[in-house]
Amino acid sequence: MRGQQDQGEWELAVYRNKVKDFINAEAIGFSPLGLVIYQYDNHEGVEIEGIEFEYDRNISENLNAKFAGSIGSGKNDEGEDIAEVDPKELIVGLDWISSNEKWGLQGLVNLVDSSKNGLSGVPTVGIGHECGTPGNECTPRATTSGYGLIDVFGFYNHNDNFQLRVSVENLTDKKYIRWASVAELPENDEELDLFGEPGRSINASFRYKF
Numbered sequence: 001m002r003g004q005q006d007q008g009e010w011e012l013a014v015y016r017n018k019v020k021d022f023i024n025a026e027a028i029g030f031s032p033l034g035l036v037i038y039q040y041d042n043h044e045g046v047e048i049e050g051i052e053f054e055y056d057r058n059i060s061e062n063l064n065a066k067f068a069g070s071i072g073s074g075k076n077d078e079g080e081d082i083a084e085v086d087p088k089e090l091i092v093g094l095d096w097i098s099s100n101e102k103w104g105l106q107g108l109v110n111l112v113d114s115s116k117n118g119l120s121g122v123p124t125v126g127i128g129h130e131c132g133t134p135g136n137e138c139t140p141r142a143t144t145s146g147y148g149l150i151d152v153f154g155f156y157n158h159n160d161n162f163q164l165r166v167s168v169e170n171l172t173d174k175k176y177i178r179w180a181s182v183a184e185l186p187e188n189d190e191e192l193d194l195f196g197e198p199g200r201s202i203n204a205s206f207r208y209k210f
Contacts, residue, residue: 001013007057007058007059008055008056008057008058009055009056010053010055010056011053011054011055012051012052012053013051013052013053014050014051015048015049015050015051015052016047016048016049017047017048017049018045018046018047019045019046019047019048020044020045022045022046044077045076045077046074046075046076046077047074047075048072048074048082048085049072049073049074050070050071050072050073050085051070051071051072052068052069052070052071053067053068053069053070054066054067054068055068061099062096062098062099063094063095063096064094064096065092065093065094065095066091066092066093066095067091067092067093068090069088069089069091070086070088070089071088072085072086072088073085073116080120081116081118081119081120082119083116083119083120083141083183083184084183085116086180087112087113087114087115087116087144087146088112088113089110089111089112089113090110090111091108091109091110091111092108092109092111093106093107093108093109094106101157102156102157102158103154103155103156103157104154104155105152105153105154106152106153106154107150107151107152107153108149108150108152108153109148109149109150110148110149110150110151112146112148112149112176112178112179113146114143114144114145114146115142115143115183119141120138120141121138121139121140121141121186122138122139122140122141122142122184122186123137123138123139139186139187139188140186140187141183141184141185141187142182142183142185142186142187142189142192143187144176144177144178144179144182145176147176148174149169149170149171149172149174149176150170150171150172151167151168151169151170151171152167152168152171153165153166153167154167160209161208161209161210162206162207162208162209163206163207163208164204164205164206165204165205165206165207166203166204167201167202167203167204168200168201168202169200169201169203170197170198170199170200170201171200172200173200174199175196175199176196176197177192177195177196177197178195178197181195182195
């Protein structure tokens with residue numbers, strides 16, 4: 001669904017999907033070198049549902065606000081929560097452009113929830129994908145903490161031919177790990193820190209039209 005008002009517009013999506021032969025990768029053990037071994041597994045029926053929304057509003061002639069978010073969940077054919085759904089996320093942004101359109105600034109705040117509690121463990125000993133089967137011990141799944149990121153972008157149009165762009169991403173130099181990167185790993189994986197995302201980055205670029 002989508003709609004429009006005098007000063008803004010919105011979009012809302014509500015979904016509920018039933019997936020047959022859902023394929024996911026489970027960690028089933030470690031190689032002699034200590035690397036995680038994955039095995040692909042088919043679930044006969046998986047149900048995924050959620051909500052996504054976005055709202056843009058003109059606060060003034062030069063200032064615009066943006067709100068976006070997503071909430072999702074999923075269960076396998078045994079009624080257990082699955083790990084392939086990302087945590088809740090909220091994005092808040094402000095865009096400012098000067099009246100002569102020479103200058104512009106954008107600030108984004110991205111808030112991400114911690115990983116879901118109560119997910120099934122990861123089999124890490126023996127062969128097979130089910131925890132608790134003979135010869136296959138079960139290790140608690142890795143978890144991620146919630147985090148907030150701040151990104152700032154700016155531009156300057158010197159003329160119709162020359163534009164300068166500057167960005168500072170992860171302004172506060174936050175240390176964080178995305179859930180999708182470690183969702184299938186055990187909590188005792190010695191290399192979890194290697195999945196951390198980059199810290200603060202500062203970039204500048206320019207464009208010249210001939």
